[in-house]
Amino acid sequence: MLSESIDVCFQLMAAMSQKIHWLVNEVNRLSLHDAIFRLVTFLLEKKYYLYIEILDVEQLKNII
Numbered sequence: 001m002l003s004e005s006i007d008v009c010f011q012l013m014a015a016m017s018q019k020i021h022w023l024v025n026e027v028n029r030l031s032l033h034d035a036i037f038r039l040v041t042f043l044l045e046k047k048y049y050l051y052i053e054i055l056d057v058e059q060l061k062n063i064i
Contacts, residue, residue: 030038 029041033041
């Protein structure tokens, strides 16, 4: 399949690159900061995701 489609190869490489980039950032975030920073970051991320879930579609359109 990969040998037949260059586009699929590039899409796969892009997805793998994004995942590696995310993992490197996660390792840096977890290892370079103290526990308080990690806790605050975690709580802020949870608050953001909960806020996004509460918004309805019209509000999201206005934000974008």
